[in-house]
Amino acid sequence: MTLTFTRGDFPADFQFGTATSSYQIEGHAQGGAGRTHWDDFAATPGNVDRAENGALACDHYNRWEEDLDLVKNAGFDCYRFSTSWARVLPEGRGTPNPEGLDFYDRLVDGMLERGLKPCATLYHWELPSPLADLGGWRNADMPEWFADYTHVIMEKIGDRTYSVAPINEPWCVGWLSHFMGQHAPGLRDIRATARAMHHVMKSHGCAIQVMRDLGVKNLGAVCNFEYAQPCDDTPEAAKAAKLYDSYYNRFFIEAIFKGSYPEDVLEGLGPHMPQGWQDDFEFIQQPLDWVGLNYYTRKLIGPNSGPWPSHEERPGPLPKTTMGWEIYPDGLHHFLTWVAKNYTGDLPLYVTENGMSAGTKDTTGGTPDPERIDYLNQHVAKVKQAISEGVTVKGYFIWSLMDNYEWALGYDKRFGLVHVDFETLSRTPKASYQALATALSRA
Ligand code: FCB
Numbered sequence: 001m002t003l004t005f006t007r008g009d010f011p012a013d014f015q016f017g018t019a020t021s022s023y024q025i026e027g028h029a030q031g032g033a034g035r036t037h038w039d040d041f042a043a044t045p046g047n048v049d050r051a052e053n054g055a056l057a058c059d060h061y062n063r064w065e066e067d068l069d070l071v072k073n074a075g076f077d078c079y080r081f082s083t084s085w086a087r088v089l090p091e092g093r094g095t096p097n098p099e100g101l102d103f104y105d106r107l108v109d110g111m112l113e114r115g116l117k118p119c120a121t122l123y124h125w126e127l128p129s130p131l132a133d134l135g136g137w138r139n140a141d142m143p144e145w146f147a148d149y150t151h152v153i154m155e156k157i158g159d160r161t162y163s164v165a166p167i168n169e170p171w172c173v174g175w176l177s178h179f180m181g182q183h184a185p186g187l188r189d190i191r192a193t194a195r196a197m198h199h200v201m202k203s204h205g206c207a208i209q210v211m212r213d214l215g216v217k218n219l220g221a222v223c224n225f226e227y228a229q230p231c232d233d234t235p236e237a238a239k240a241a242k243l244y245d246s247y248y249n250r251f252f253i254e255a256i257f258k259g260s261y262p263e264d265v266l267e268g269l270g271p272h273m274p275q276g277w278q279d280d281f282e283f284i285q286q287p288l289d290w291v292g293l294n295y296y297t298r299k300l301i302g303p304n305s306g307p308w309p310s311h312e313e314r315p316g317p318l319p320k321t322t323m324g325w326e327i328y329p330d331g332l333h334h335f336l337t338w339v340a341k342n343y344t345g346d347l348p349l350y351v352t353e354n355g356m357s358a359g360t361k362d363t364t365g366g367t368p369d370p371e372r373i374d375y376l377n378q379h380v381a382k383v384k385q386a387i388s389e390g391v392t393v394k395g396y397f398i399w400s401l402m403d404n405y406e407w408a409l410g411y412d413k414r415f416g417l418v419h420v421d422f423e424t425l426s427r428t429p430k431a432s433y434q435a436l437a438t439a440l441s442r443a
Contacts, residue, residue: 001370003435004377006442007075009384015117015395016440017078018071018417019353020060021124021168022087024404028126029055030062032097034090036126037136038407041184052410054126058402059425064107066427070418071401072114074433075440079116080352080397081107082124082168085146088153092128093145101156108157117162119352119397121222122150122207124168125183125407132185137173137196140274143283146203150210158216165352166207169224169294170200170252182408190308194272198280201255205283212286220290221256222352225249225339227298227331231314240311241301247309249335253291255284257343268308290394291344292352295332295379297325321356323413327375333382340391348394354379355399357406357413365419365428372417372432398436402427 007016022028023038042053060067071079085092087100111118123146127136131145150166158164167173172183174197181188208219228244230237246262247269255261259281266273300314318326336349356375359367380396387393403416411422417433420426 001373001431001435003373003380003439005380005384006439008443011387013394014387015077015350017076017080017117017119017395017397018074018401019080019397019399020401020404021082021121022084023054023057023124023126024400024406025058025060025067025402026084026087027054027056027059027061028084028087030059031087031103032090032099033084033087034092034097035129036084036086037129037132037184038126040129040132041186044186047184047186048408049410049412052405054405057405058420061103063425063427065110067401068107068110068114068116070427070429070433071111071116074417074429074437077117078119078162078395078397079111079401080119080121082121083153083157084126085123085149086126086128089128089149092131093148096152101153104153104157108160112160118157118160119163120157120161120165121168122153122164122166123173125173127184136185137178137199138192140195140199142199143203143206147206147210150207151214154211154214154216158211158214161216161218163218163220163290164211164216165220165222165292166204167200168222170197170204171224171248173200175247190269191272194269195274197251197269198274198277201252201284202280204256205280205286208286208288209283218289220288220292220350221252222292222294223252224294224296224353225331225335226296227328227334229298229300231300231302236303237301240303240309243309244299244301244311253339253343255281256288257285259285288347290348290350291339292350293332293335293339294353294399295335295351296323296354296356297321298328298331321358321371321375322360323357323409325356327356327378329378329382332379333386336383336386336391336393337389346392348392350395350397351379351383351393352397353399354396355415357415359414361410361412361414361422363414363419365421365426367419367430369430369432372430373435376432376436
């Protein structure tokens with residue numbers, strides 16, 4: 001199986017990249033990093049499969065040069081990585097960890113030496129435990145603490161980053177982690193959710209302000225999107241899917257570009273929002289240079305008789321990845337055109353994550369991954385379509401460079417272009433990696 005696109009099918013300034021995140025690959029027990037709420041979540045029975053954590057992960061902390069060589073040798077232009085708050089500031093505030101700052105300093109230089117553009121994300125979910133003790137994202141001081149952290153890390157590397165986004169996937173930080181309880185801190189609490197969703201947005205805006213003041217260039221936001229479809233043609237199912245779409249897909253981007261939250265979400269969250277939230281849009285609405293979309297799947301939604309939001313996911317009929325996620329490339333085309341039309345206009349858009357899990361923890365290096373090549377073909381075709389229709393898509397990043405710690409599902413879900421043997425930590429490029437190297441070398 002081969003890739004059906006080449007670099008030459010895209011405009012000359014179109015960028016290809018691959019993405020990772022700090023806790024998922026670095027090995028967080030090393031280099032003086034502080035404890036995070038993911039360490040605590042994973043240490044609590046029942047939260048994470050096999051109670052796996054990111055203490056060692058892919059040992060990228062020691063193997064980063066080999067990993068950057070892999071990014072370069074695939075022919076990528078950009079590398080999207082994240083910096084860990086707890087590695088930079090082990091207590092969340094106060095004294096920085098010099099080893100942590102040096103690590104990101106070397107990493108960014110390593111990218112530049114290899115001709116790769118460093119695309120940084122400042123928070124990909126590893127909240128320092130001392131801040132979790134204070135309520136984490138529920139605490140109204142979070143925007144200030146996040147702004148301070150942003151200052152510390154960007155003062156060190158912000159002169160060399162190509163692009164920066166403060167927070168990866170606000171929906172996951174707010175809803176998945178505080179309403180559904182599936183990610184750290186594992187809460188199922190509507191009041192915590194309302195506060196987290198708002199404080200995340202305010203923190204995003206404050207971090208953008210800090211970086212503008214520091215003169216850091218090319219600042220954006222990375223949101224995730226899931227195509228929400230009614231499970232049948234009843235009005236109840238239509239309403240259920242619309243509400244899902246509102247809190248998943250609209251809440252964050254609407255805050256940034258329109259200065260409001262969707263009405264139907266406020267019907268549920270309104271009574272639980274932090275005091276004075278209406279006055280915070282002046283922070284949240286900082287102008288951006290680009291927007292990143294992370295896209296994987298669609299969901300079928302139907303009503304139920306529970307409390308608000310009174311709906312649930314229903315099983316869908318489409319082929320699925322080993323995450324159980326339906327493969328639905330049309331959703332990517334939908335969101336690229338929908339975001340441009342309703343929110344961003346001509347602002348550059350990037351697909352900052354797209355990819356699939358295939359195989360299990362036991363899958364050995366050298367096992368072919370034709371399903372991933374097929375997935376990439378189908379989704380890249382939708383990016384091409386959106387560009388041909390006039391949407392300013394400027395880049396496409398594959399999740400992920402290598403197999404890594406897939407959060408509550410541990411090391412069983414393999415998203416990598418490169419296989420990682422979690423016993424020996426050796427890296428083996430998969431067929432999809434080889435196919436990409438070929439596709440990206442063709443003008
Ligand atoms: C996204 C996350 C990323 C990874 C992929 C599969 O939501 O940003 O860390 O877990 O899903």
